[in-house]
Amino acid sequence: MNEDMCKIFEMMWEDFPDTLGNDGNYQFKNEDIYSKYCDSNCDNCRTDLDKINAACFVLFKIFFEDSESFMKNAKCNMNIAQYIIIWLSYILSLKENNNISNLKDFYDLYINSNDKYNDKITGVKDYTSYKDLIDKNNYFLSMNMKIVSKFYTSFKSLCSMYNEIEGNKSNSTKCLEEAKNFVDEYEKHNENYDINKDSLYSQILSTLLTDYNNFKSYFVEKCSHCRDISAFPVIKTTSSLSIASKLIPVLLMFAIPIFLGIAYKYSLFGFDKRVQRQTLRKKYK
Template structure:
């Protein structure tokens, strides 16, 4: 997972808070108009306009020149996946009759706005941002409601990357967030909407899994206390029926079968709760000024 990408996600999360009140976002309009809309309020009249400005800013910042593209070359498609997760979540949170799916957004913004056709300097692979987006145009055929389910896992993972790169400390503190990620990931594995192996949703799941594993390795190299960070689950969990039939053979037989099952599930949960603790915000030394300056170029 790209360090610069997660730093930029942090900046976007600050300017585009992802909570809705009375059907509307509480965006930082001052920063949005000056940083993302070129001080042109006509570009950012509605929440969808502002979300579009945020979406475009990812490409301006992370793919804006040959150096940026070279730095992210190995992760270009992974970054595109993460950006579409952010876009899907933000669109899915509000009820806008003009944007019912991702293809609607593509048709009304990416395909029609000249901003996406801005030339990228000294790059032979892509002439503009639209060509980068079109490289994975299939993303826009996906269901944004399903993609939104990946959002919490992405945000938790990026937060850990940002923290460990800001300050190296005793990394046992990441255990609590890692537990949350494994829980979210298990929910995704269990979700029938995600589909079978080979589907686009499974590809997103695989990308998150790879970047989680990379964080665990990176954590082991950079600081102490990472051995407690759990591995991600790899299979769906089995759901056992709560009701026991009256035709069951005997109470002793039931007890002998249930006790190992209950122990197998309750002990890890109990231990997880016992060791779980929350993170306390982000390091304030993130260089937001450099990122904003880069975006305005």
């Protein structure tokens, strides 16, 4: 995880709000969705599920399009695919969707027979397409959507910390508030036997823990008046989780090294201009 990844998800949250309206329906921003995610073709996004699938595909395309996206970087191994699945699981879990009761149903309906997911990933030997990446890592077929969605609040809190410190580098208050929220949610997961007994979900916990600890170093680097991370709450981990986090570089089936310089990919969907506008608005407030 890093600031570039969280900027992309922040814009995804703008277009695909993660709460339902008073009528119990999604509050998607259809005009933006049609132009950015659906190739300006309404036929590609007739239903809410069509729109969710379009967003899922765009995320895979931004992060995994070519060899540069897979380039190993010594500073950061971001488990982007895990976070895409967490986002997808949470959005799907907000309301009942016809024919979709688990991630396998979504896979069968939207990925297995969708030519877009067979688009080639250039310059990468291990994966020939997005579908090949998904299939080889078993993201959809082995994970329970209801359990995965429980990690969403922790993931969003962590991303909010990155976005907050990026937008206000002289004030740490909001970051510390988000850190407390993150730790509270994390420790709930850590005490949940049903999650900890399954190594797949333990790996997600380990990823969140690693990214939280990495953020504290990033915080000291970016916050102009912040040189002490002692104010951040410490996470108490189980012995099994501590062992798992140490083994992650070798065993983690989801870990995909991502090159930090992915910011240029925003331009694929007009994200770069939106970031610039947001930055300018904050600068002149």
